[in-house]
Amino acid sequence: MTGVPASAAGGSSGARRAAAGAAAAASTAAPGKVAGTAAARSADGGAPGAGPGASPGGRHGGTAGAAAADEAVPGNAVPGEAVAGEAAGPDVQDDGKTPRGAKIAAAAVNQASVWNIANLLTMLRLVLVPAFVALMLADGGYDPAWRSLAWAAFAIAMITDLFDGHLARTYNLVTDFGKIADPIADKAIMGAALICLSALGDLPWWVTGVILGRELGVTLLRFWVIRYGVIPASRGGKLKTLIQGVAVGMYVLALTGWLATLRWWVMAAAVVLTVVTGLDYVKQAIVLRRQGIAERKAALEEKEA
Numbered sequence: 001m002t003g004v005p006a007s008a009a010g011g012s013s014g015a016r017r018a019a020a021g022a023a024a025a026a027s028t029a030a031p032g033k034v035a036g037t038a039a040a041r042s043a044d045g046g047a048p049g050a051g052p053g054a055s056p057g058g059r060h061g062g063t064a065g066a067a068a069a070d071e072a073v074p075g076n077a078v079p080g081e082a083v084a085g086e087a088a089g090p091d092v093q094d095d096g097k098t099p100r101g102a103k104i105a106a107a108a109v110n111q112a113s114v115w116n117i118a119n120l121l122t123m124l125r126l127v128l129v130p131a132f133v134a135l136m137l138a139d140g141g142y143d144p145a146w147r148s149l150a151w152a153a154f155a156i157a158m159i160t161d162l163f164d165g166h167l168a169r170t171y172n173l174v175t176d177f178g179k180i181a182d183p184i185a186d187k188a189i190m191g192a193a194l195i196c197l198s199a200l201g202d203l204p205w206w207v208t209g210v211i212l213g214r215e216l217g218v219t220l221l222r223f224w225v226i227r228y229g230v231i232p233a234s235r236g237g238k239l240k241t242l243i244q245g246v247a248v249g250m251y252v253l254a255l256t257g258w259l260a261t262l263r264w265w266v267m268a269a270a271v272v273l274t275v276v277t278g279l280d281y282v283k284q285a286i287v288l289r290r291q292g293i294a295e296r297k298a299a300l301e302e303k304e305a
Contacts, residue, residue: 118168121160125185144254214278228292240273
């Protein structure tokens with residue numbers, strides 16, 4: 001009888017056992033390999049050769065990979081924030097504040113606006129003050145020719161005082177320099193004229209003291225109530241300035257006869273207006289301060305409530 005050799009039978013069963021062992025080994029190693037392949041495909045956005053959306057892990061897998069890449073970026077170099085910053089532009093700030101460059105540009109414009117016609121007239125008045133004093137005291141201070149030139153300088157200063165404020169308000173030329181320099185120029189030319197006249201014996205010192213004292217007192221009152229508001233210039237104050245200018249101008253000129261008598265009455269009217277308007281400013285300052293204190297108190301009570 002022809003039989004199957006034992007080695008052949010054993011070889012067949014041994015081959016089956018070897019194949020089974022190889023399959024078990026392959027199944028054991030497959031999950032790791034498959035996971036690695038899936039991860040690689042997810043990072044690439046899908047299987048090689050597959051179109052968009054060909055696999056469930058296509059765009060979503062790519063998005064997840066991009067998110068993971070973003071999280072792996074060290075520090076503040078987040079791509080999303082970088083794009084947002086570029087879109088916002090260099091001149092926009094997140095907190096809504098004005099960029100520093102814009103502030104510098106605005107300051108430069110304001111600085112340039114100082115050189116306007118209204119401020120130039122104010123500067124002219126300031127320059128005329130020492131010129132007026134020099135002309136007034138030239139040759140002992142009693143020469144009619146020099147006094148006439150001094151009157152011309154004083155008249156120019158008073159006339160420009162009428163125009164600079166009007167020009168500044170009409171053409172929006174109001175500046176911080178003008179707010180400070182204009183009243184200084186007004187008081188400087190008037191004070192210089194009064195002191196020169198009293199020094200030369202043409203005007204009593206008490207008149208100079210009353211007028212200058214009133215001007216100084218009103219200035220201090222304005223600073224005293226500036227936190228509560230501004231005291232507006234009254235019609236009486238404007239009339240006082242006009243009458244004062246006319247009276248001082250007449251005293252600067254070497255007048256005689258009835259004109260000398262007339263100037264005395266004009267100066268008397270100026271002194272009366274000076275005192276009356278000064279008292280009116282005191283009244284306005286007190287009322288304005290009381291109103292300001294009452295408003296602040298009411299605001300605090302409302303805030304606490």
